[in-house]
Amino acid sequence: xxxxxxxxxxxxxxxxxxxxxxxxxxxxxxxxxxxxxxxxxxxxxxxxxxxxxxxxxxxxxxxxxxxxxxxxxxxxxxxxxxxxxxxxxxxxxxxxxxxxxxxxxxxxxxxxxxxxxxxxxxxxxxxxxxxxxxxxxxxxxxxxxxxxxxxxxxxxxxxxxxxxxxxxxxxxxxxxxxxxxxxxxxxxxxxxxxxxxxxxxxxxxxxxxxxxxxxxxxxxxxxxxxxxxxxxxxxxxxxxxxxxxxxxxxxxxxxxxxxxxxxxxxxxxxxxxxxxxxxxxxxxxxxxxxxxxxxxxxxxxxxxxxxxxxxxxxxxxxxxxxxxx
Amino acid sequence: xxxxxxxxxxxxxxxxxxxxxxxxxxxxxxxxxxxxxxxxxxxxxxxxxxxxxxxxxxxxxxxxxxxxxxxxxxxxxxxxxxxxxxxxxxxxxxxxxxxxxxxxxxxxxxxxxxxxxxxxxxxxxxxxxxxxxxxxxxxxxxxxxxxxxxxxxxxxxxxxxxxxxxxxxxxxxxxxxxxxxxxxxxxxxxxxxxxxxxxxxxxxxxxxxxxxxxxxxxxxxxxxxxxxxxxxxxxxxxxxxxxxxxxxxxxxxxxxxxxxxxxxxxxxxxxxxxxxxxxxxxxxxxxxxxxxxxxxxxxxxxx
Numbered sequence: 264x265x266x267x268x269x270x271x272x273x274x275x276x277x278x279x280x281x282x283x284x285x286x287x288x289x290x291x292x293x294x295x296x297x298x299x300x301x302x303x304x305x306x307x308x309x310x311x312x313x314x315x316x317x318x319x320x321x322x323x324x325x326x327x328x329x330x331x332x333x334x335x336x337x338x339x340x341x342x343x344x345x346x347x348x349x350x351x352x353x354x355x356x357x358x359x360x361x362x363x364x365x366x367x368x369x370x371x372x373x374x375x376x377x378x379x380x381x382x383x384x385x386x387x388x389x390x391x392x393x394x395x396x397x398x399x400x401x402x403x404x405x406x407x408x409x410x411x412x413x414x415x416x417x418x419x420x421x422x423x424x425x426x427x428x429x430x431x432x433x434x435x436x437x438x439x440x441x442x443x444x445x446x447x448x449x450x451x452x453x454x455x456x457x458x459x460x461x462x463x464x465x466x467x468x469x470x471x472x473x474x475x476x477x478x479x480x481x482x483x484x485x486x487x488x489x490x491x492x493x494x495x496x497x498x499x500x501x502x503x504x505x506x507x508x509x510x511x512x513x514x515x516x517x518x519x520x521x522x523x524x525x526x527x528x529x530x531x532x533x534x535x536x537x538x539x540x541x542x543x544x545x546x547x548x549x550x551x552x553x554x555x556x557x558x559x560x561x562x563x564x565x566x567x568x569x570x571x572x573x574x575x576x577x578x579x580x581x582x583x584x585x586x587x588x
Numbered sequence: 589x590x591x592x593x594x595x596x597x598x599x600x601x602x603x604x605x606x607x608x609x610x611x612x613x614x615x616x617x618x619x620x621x622x623x624x625x626x627x628x629x630x631x632x633x634x635x636x637x638x639x640x641x642x643x644x645x646x647x648x649x650x651x652x653x654x655x656x657x658x659x660x661x662x663x664x665x666x667x668x669x670x671x672x673x674x675x676x677x678x679x680x681x682x683x684x685x686x687x688x689x690x691x692x693x694x695x696x697x698x699x700x701x702x703x704x705x706x707x708x709x710x711x712x713x714x715x716x717x718x719x720x721x722x723x724x725x726x727x728x729x730x731x732x733x734x735x736x737x738x739x740x741x742x743x744x745x746x747x748x749x750x751x752x753x754x755x756x757x758x759x760x761x762x763x764x765x766x767x768x769x770x771x772x773x774x775x776x777x778x779x780x781x782x783x784x785x786x787x788x789x790x791x792x793x794x795x796x797x798x799x800x801x802x803x804x805x806x807x808x809x810x811x812x813x814x815x816x817x818x819x820x821x822x823x824x825x826x827x828x829x830x831x832x833x834x835x836x837x838x839x840x841x842x843x844x845x846x847x848x849x850x851x852x853x854x855x856x857x858x859x860x861x862x863x864x865x866x867x868x869x870x871x872x873x874x875x876x877x878x879x880x881x882x883x884x885x886x887x888x889x890x891x
Contacts, residue, residue, distance in 0.1 A: 280726045288738065295742035409867035411818055413825050414841055414860035421853050432849060522731040530826055531845075541734065542826050545741035553741065557734055564729045 266573045273572065277565045284561050288554050289333045297548050299323070299349065336554075345555045350547035355555045359537055363559075366536030370525050372452065373459035381464040385471025386503055392476055401472065404465035412462040412524050416531035419458050430454050433532040455532045459524050463517070470513065474506035481505075508575075515571020518564045620876065627872035634866055638685040645678060661854055668854035670840070671847040676855050682835040684862050688813075690747055690754075690820045690830075695812035697755035702762025703805050709763070710770025711793060721767070724760045732757040733822060740828045750829050754816045762808040769804050770797060803877075811874050814867035821863055837863055 300319050317326075324332050339346060345355035388400040407415070424432035431451050478484060479502050487497045522538065529539030537556060544552040659669040667676035709720040727735075736753035743749045773779060773796070782792050817837075823829035824838025832839055837859045844856030 276722070276725070280729065283726060284730065291739065291742050296744065297742065405871070406864065406868065409814065409871065410864050411821055411825075411841075411860065413822065414856065414863070417841065417845060417848055417856050418853075418860075421848050421851075421856070425849060425851050519729070519731040523733040526731075526733060526737075527822060527826075541737060542828070545737045545826075545828060548741055550742075553738060557730075557738055560731050560734050561729060564731065568729065 266576050269572050269576065270569065273565065273569045277569075280565070281558065281561060285337070285554065285558060286333055288557060289329060289336070292550050292554075293329050293332075295548075299548060299550060346551035348544070348549055348552040350544065350549040350552065355552050358540065358552060359555060359559065362535055362537045362540055365534060366525060366529070366538050369452065369455050369459065369528070369534060369536060370521060372456040373463065374521070376456060377460040377464040377467060380460065381467035382471055382503070384464075385468040386475055386498060388468070389472045389475035389479065389502075390498055397472075401469065404468050407462065407465040408469075410462075411527075412458065413527045413531050415462055416454075416458045416528055419454055420531070423454060433534070455528050455534055458531075459528045462528075463521060463524055466517070467510075470510060471503075471506065474510070475502050478502045478506045511575045512571050515568045518567030521567075522560050522563060620879070623872050624876045627869040627876070630865060630869040631873070634684065634862075634869075635688075637681050638688060641678070641681045642685065660852075667858040668852070670843060670855040671852070676840070676858050679835040679840060680837070680859050680862050683837040683840055683859060684866075686747075686830065686834065686836045687817045687820055687838075687863070688866070690750055691813045691817035694751045694754035694758070694816035694820070695809050697751060698758040698812055698816070699762045699805055699809040700759075701755060702759035702764075702808070703766050703801070705759065706763040706766025707770060707793065707797065707801070710767040710774070711789070711797065717767075720763070724763055727757065728760050730757070733819070736819060736823055737826070737828055740823055745823075745828050745830070747830055750820050750823055753823070754819045758812060758815060758819075762805065762812070765804050765808050766801055769801055773797060773800055807874060807877055810870060810877070814870050817863060817867065 300316050300323075320326050324335060327335075336346070343356070345359070347353070348355050348358050351358055384400055388397045391397050420432045423430045430453050432454075434451060475498075484497060484501055487501045488494075492501075525536070525538040526541055528534070529536045530542055533539070537559065541553065541556045541560075543549075544556060655673065659665055659673075661668040665675050665677065667680060669675055670679070705720055705724070709717040735757045736750075739753040739756070740749045743752075779792065779796060782796055787795070820829055820836070821838035821841070824836050825842045826838075827842065829838050830836045832842075840859040841856050844852075844859070848856050
């Protein structure tokens with residue numbers, strides 16, 4: 264059971280990492296020049312009695328030493344209590360619970376779209392290598408790699424929402440509708456998903472292209488062609504399939520980029536997901552919420568790596584990943 | 589019969605094949621040289637603009653002119669004006685200046701940290717190497733932008749905070765590159781000779797490792813610049829980077845968001861193009877440098 268050992272190995276690495284990340288967050292917060300109580304009170308800080316401020320501070324445990332604050336937070340975390348968001352005045356668990364689904368919806372749809380489009384277009388570019396079509400595809404991919412996703416998002420809004428008026432510019436539903444309905448949601452979903460998938464697809468496309476070009480030179484592809492197999496069969500069954508193996512690992516390594524893309528796309532399209540909430544939490548210096556969201560993102564990355572490792576052993580039984588990690 | 593078998597299958601003749609390959613190689617080399625000149629020219633123009641224009645035209649960061657608000661691109665304003673009547677071209681150049689400066693400093697900071705960590709890991713080996721590499725893995729498994737947001741949010745948004753946040757999150761690539769180079773250097777005969785000759789560790793690092801590492805570090809730094817620029821603009825776009833009144837590419841795209849919904853595309857489009865152009869030019873240049881340093885593993889991505 265190789266994959267069991269991989270899971271154990273990843274956990275052995277992941278738990279200390281999460282501890283280190285969370286502790287570093289607390290240390291940074293302690294070193295921060297902002298007073299969270301003043302931030303919380305806003306303008307009322309001017310008229311609030313210093314004794315009351317001290318009371319709030321004691322309530323939040325800010326007057327205690329760093330390690331004690333940290334262990335208290337960790338203890339609450341283990342029991343499933345993430346604390347209370349200071350800017351939204353709601354339990355952090357509730358904030359995340361309400362928004363996580365929307366983020367997963369966008370990211371999931373974008374992932375599927377990106378995989379399908381990236382594989383198809385990348386293979387096409389490799390097959391028609393050095394033609395004008397290939398130049399166009401790889402050129403676009405290079406430019407896309409260099410362009411910031413929020414800028415692409417804005418251009419997409421300008422083109423499809425403002426100029427052509429086909430799709431809404433952002434949000435989850437139309438402003439006047441009270442409930443979320445399926446067709447309305449689907450229309451609002453198109454642009455964020457397309458922009459996220461487009462911006463994430465260029466590396467995949469270039470990777471697939473290069474990989475397929477390399478495989479097309481191999482003997483077994485020449486052999487398959489010599490046996491008179493159809494070009495489509497050679498391309499899809501022989502070349503693409505063996506070009507895909509290393510790609511599973513790279514998928515796992517790309518999860519941080521996906522999180523970054525989700526943050527920016529949600530910000531541009533005012534999508535009510537967790538990633539966009541991170542920015543609101545950061546602007547309000549809402550430490551409990553920010554800490555929970557950072558933790559969530561790190562867990563997502565670790566899970567992505569784990570899934571990639573397990574998938575790789577399933578796909579290719581020759582690998583012994585253990586110790587390599 | 590006019591066609592001989594040889595003409596029918598020109599590929600089968602070794603000589604024709606060799607000639608075709610020579611032509612192909614020449615074509616690729618010419619295209620690569622052309623691309624390098626284009627990239628260099630672009631970078632030179634941008635750098636000159638960034639250095640010279642502020643000397644000739646001063647930009648008052650606070651000045652607004654509501655009579656000239658929202659003008660489309662014209663001769664007087666080649667990039668148009670934004671929603672409070674500021675010239676987009678002039679502000680873009682000032683913004684690019686800020687972004688390039690922040691990007692350059694951040695890239696140097698992260699390459700320095702990465703170089704030191706990689707050198708320590710590679711030269712010391714053993715437990716220290718393993719520990720440092722786990723730290724690299726750890727930093728890599730945090731989304732960089734998120735860590736940046738965290739740092740900038742807890743300390744006041746400013747150029748320094750942006751540089752620090754890019755510096756502490758982006759050193760891992762340089763560390764990996766330097767470590768693997770040091771590991772390969774360690775096995776070379778001239779290092780053995782230096783050790784047998786009685787050189788100290790420090791001397792080996794200074795005299796043998798550093799000169800051999802310099803090109804790799806330089807390449808890593810150059811490649812880091814566009815990444816750092818991207819990071820700075822993303823943070824500024826989110827309102828977590830440079831102060832809002834300051835002309836920076838991220839701030840300008842953020843400002844342009846409102847006029848974009850009214851149909852004024854130019855105030856967002858041009859600052860973004862100024863992020864795109866230097867990034868592409870630097871990538872092309874880095875690709876060229878990489879091909880020169882390592883011609884055998886020429887990437888297919890070079891076309």
